[in-house]
Amino acid sequence: MQTFFSIAVDAIAYGMVLFVISIGLSVTMGLMRVVNLAHGAFAMIGGYIASYASRDLGLGYGVAVLIAIVGTVLISIPIERLLYRRIYGAPELTQVLMTIGITFCIIGIANYIFGPTLKTIPLPAELQGSTNLGFRSIASHRIFAIVCGLLVAGGLWYCIEKTAFGVKLRAAVDNAAMAAALGVRTEIIYAVSFAVAVGLAAFGGILGAELLPVEPYYALRYMVTFLVVVSVGGAGSIPGALIACLVLGGIDTTGRYLMPEFGEFFFYLAVIAIICIFPKGFAGRVR
Amino acid sequence: MKRLVLAAIAAVVMGSAAYADTIKVGVVGPFSGPFALQGKNFKAGIDAYIATHGDKIGDDTIEIVYRDLPAADPAQSKALAQELVVKEGVQYLAGFYFTPDAMAVTPILKQANTPLVIMNAATSAIVTKSPLVVRTSFTTWQTSTPIAKVAHDAGVEKVISVVSDYGPGVDAENAFKAGFEKEGGSVVEAIRMPLSTNDFSPIMQRIKDSGAQAVFAFLPSGPTTLGFVKAYNENGLKDAGIKFFAPGDLTQESDLPALGDAALGIQTTFHYAVSHDSPENKAFVEAASKAIGNPAELSFPSVGAYDGMHVIYKMIEATGGEQDAEKAVEAVKGLSWVSPRGPVTIDPESRHITQNIYLREVTKADDGTYYNKEIQTFEKQGDPGLAAAK
Numbered sequence: 119m120q121t122f123f124s125i126a127v128d129a130i131a132y133g134m135v136l137f138v139i140s141i142g143l144s145v146t147m148g149l150m151r152v153v154n155l156a157h158g159a160f161a162m163i164g165g166y167i168a169s170y171a172s173r174d175l176g177l178g179y180g181v182a183v184l185i186a187i188v189g190t191v192l193i194s195i196p197i198e199r200l201l202y203r204r205i206y207g208a209p210e211l212t213q214v215l216m217t218i219g220i221t222f223c224i225i226g227i228a229n230y231i232f233g234p235t236l237k238t239i240p241l242p243a244e245l246q247g248s249t250n251l252g253f254r255s256i257a258s259h260r261i262f263a264i265v266c267g268l269l270v271a272g273g274l275w276y277c278i279e280k281t282a283f284g285v286k287l288r289a290a291v292d293n294a295a296m297a298a299a300l301g302v303r304t305e306i307i308y309a310v311s312f313a314v315a316v317g318l319a320a321f322g323g324i325l326g327a328e329l330l331p332v333e334p335y336y337a338l339r340y341m342v343t344f345l346v347v348v349s350v351g352g353a354g355s356i357p358g359a360l361i362a363c364l365v366l367g368g369i370d371t372t373g374r375y376l377m378p379e380f381g382e383f384f385f386y387l388a389v390i391a392i393i394c395i396f397p398k399g400f401a402g403r404v405r
Numbered sequence: 406m407k408r409l410v411l412a413a414i415a416a417v418v419m420g421s422a423a424y425a426d427t428i429k430v431g432v433v434g435p436f437s438g439p440f441a442l443q444g445k446n447f448k449a450g451i452d453a454y455i456a457t458h459g460d461k462i463g464d465d466t467i468e469i470v471y472r473d474l475p476a477a478d479p480a481q482s483k484a485l486a487q488e489l490v491v492k493e494g495v496q497y498l499a500g501f502y503f504t505p506d507a508m509a510v511t512p513i514l515k516q517a518n519t520p521l522v523i524m525n526a527a528t529s530a531i532v533t534k535s536p537l538v539v540r541t542s543f544t545t546w547q548t549s550t551p552i553a554k555v556a557h558d559a560g561v562e563k564v565i566s567v568v569s570d571y572g573p574g575v576d577a578e579n580a581f582k583a584g585f586e587k588e589g590g591s592v593v594e595a596i597r598m599p600l601s602t603n604d605f606s607p608i609m610q611r612i613k614d615s616g617a618q619a620v621f622a623f624l625p626s627g628p629t630t631l632g633f634v635k636a637y638n639e640n641g642l643k644d645a646g647i648k649f650f651a652p653g654d655l656t657q658e659s660d661l662p663a664l665g666d667a668a669l670g671i672q673t674t675f676h677y678a679v680s681h682d683s684p685e686n687k688a689f690v691e692a693a694s695k696a697i698g699n700p701a702e703l704s705f706p707s708v709g710a711y712d713g714m715h716v717i718y719k720m721i722e723a724t725g726g727e728q729d730a731e732k733a734v735e736a737v738k739g740l741s742w743v744s745p746r747g748p749v750t751i752d753p754e755s756r757h758i759t760q761n762i763y764l765r766e767v768t769k770a771d772d773g774t775y776y777n778k779e780i781q782t783f784e785k786q787g788d789p790g791l792a793a794a795k
Binding site for chain 2: 132233235254329330339340379381
């Protein structure tokens with residue numbers, strides 16, 4: 119029983135970190151219909167800026183996180199205007215090629231500016247060390263990640279489902295021409311949601327840095343993981359992504375505990391099974 | 406008469422050309438991509454050697470031709486080696502970070518009349534693939550065997566081994582098991598985890614549940630070690646008194662700033678620490694730091710490359726600049742010198758480097774940086790892996 123709880127705690131923590139990093143990608147892919155393979159690259163930029171701000175400039179964790187998110191969004195604005203705007207509505211292959219090209223460029227630039235070594239983001243004292251849960255101890259920053267994950271999920275769901283902006287966004291996604299005719303400024307809607315997605319990527323990169331350390335190849339190393347979460351959850355669905363992260367985190371963690379020699383066999387087996395049963399993911403929107 | 410003069414002039418020109426040649430050394434390594442840091446270290450070691458010893462051997466000038474191989478890719482490795490031999494006319498092949506890349510090149514050495522000086526790839530079997538292979542790095546068996554004695558001396562009887570599931574990981578697992586059982590201890594469980602593992606919490610729980618007094622771990626240096634060492638601390642293994650032993654790949658110098666306090670006290674055995682206290686190493690670290698630019702990036706492949714250049718220089722001296730692979734390799738068999746890592750010898754039989762292996766502990770220096778402090782020396786260690794394979 120203790121083993122079960124132990125695995126459950128690890129699974130939830132890992133799943134929530136995955137959620138925070140992947141949800142931004144789910145937003146771009148589901149709501150904006152852009153296969154954004156450069157998502158990991160934005161997460162990496164966020165991690166690098168946070169690391170630089172806190173380690174080299176000596177700023178506090180909270181300030182560093184804010185600077186990193188704002189900085190990443192600022193960097194993404196010209197990229198969105200000059201590059202992404204051309205591929206909205208383009209065939210998937212074009213989007214994949216464009217975004218993977220952007221990824222490689224960012225990798226090269228990051229390697230040039232920050233060097234090839236690992237970068238860490240020092241945590242404040244409250245998040246360091248471990249918390250005793252009674253039957254085992256768990257890293258405090260993981261509890262923080264779980265809380266952040268829940269906040270992000272709730273906030274996004276509210277924005278998309280309950281606010282005027284969310285209504286316009288959904289309208290722009292479903293029928294851009296009609297929405298524009300009704301006076302919705304689709305360009306602005308797209309730009310704002312892109313910025314939100316990039317900000318979430320950066321936040322995820324920072325929050326997940328303890329698990330997925332920041333280094334130049336970050337963007338490629340974890341790309342498949344992000345894509346799997348989105349496809350299993352159903353692009354654009356926040357509850358779907360949440361369920362997917364918890365299910366995949368659970369399967370991955372359980373497999374790793376009970377039969378590590380099988381590698382990622384169970385993880386990918388689960389992905390195949392889920393996609394067979396739910397071709398659109400757990401909560402993909404049927405068109 | 407005219408023809409005779411021409412022939413004489415031609416003979417003189419060609420003759421003198423043979424006496425003052427440019428000797429090319431082809432170096433294959435990861436100079437871009439995820440392992441670019443290790444390629445950078447290759448280059449730093451080579452540059453440091455040339456800076457301190459000059460680029461001339463007798464009348465011959467040495468020229469290094471670099472070829473980039475970003476990730477392990479045997480087919481590409483072979484193609485690059487062939488291109489170097491045929492088009493560039495290199496007399497020596499060197500470098501090679503990954504075992505499969507080095508293995509892929511061994512079949513062409515004899516035909517190309519080219520010795521291969523391996524500056525990193527660490528699987529025991531490579532030297533058996535061709536008599537023209539010389540290795541100046543280390544093997545995983547060589548660095549993982551002494552830690553078994555260290556663990557046993559620390560009073561540990563039961564150990565769980567946790568390795569990344571690929572060639573070097575399996576080597577480390579076997580080397581530790583063989584060494585530890587010889588000491589009288591037992592390995593209660595051996596876990597192999599996928600190379601791409603990000604979250605090590607479940608593994609840590611397994612270690613706790615196994616009831617072992619210590620864990621022996623091997624992961625390739627780089628991002629994964631960070632997660633592993635952090636998970637070891639955060640899941641309370643350190644506090645529970647479970648000791649941590651590993652070969653030095655886990656605490657390579659360039660990862661230490663990221664590992665920070667989490668790594669403090671971890672004991673590893675390895676052939677080289679940047680902090681090694683000797684005049685040779687001081688000179689080396691100075692030259693190599695200059696070559697690499699950022700001293701914090703200096704790590705173990707640089708010393709393998711530095712000593713590899715030493716071997717190549719000796720080969721060129723012995724052959725007088727002529728391309729004669731067998732004579733060159735013959736000349737360095739049994740060669741002894743003082744390397745930045747300490748006294749070393751090329752074993753005449755295996756053509757692998759015999760060297761001291763050091764027990765090191767991650768320690769915080771007065772200026773707040775972390776380094777591997779050498780606390781014990783295992784002298785003249787050969788490669789137990791080759792013996793075990795026989």
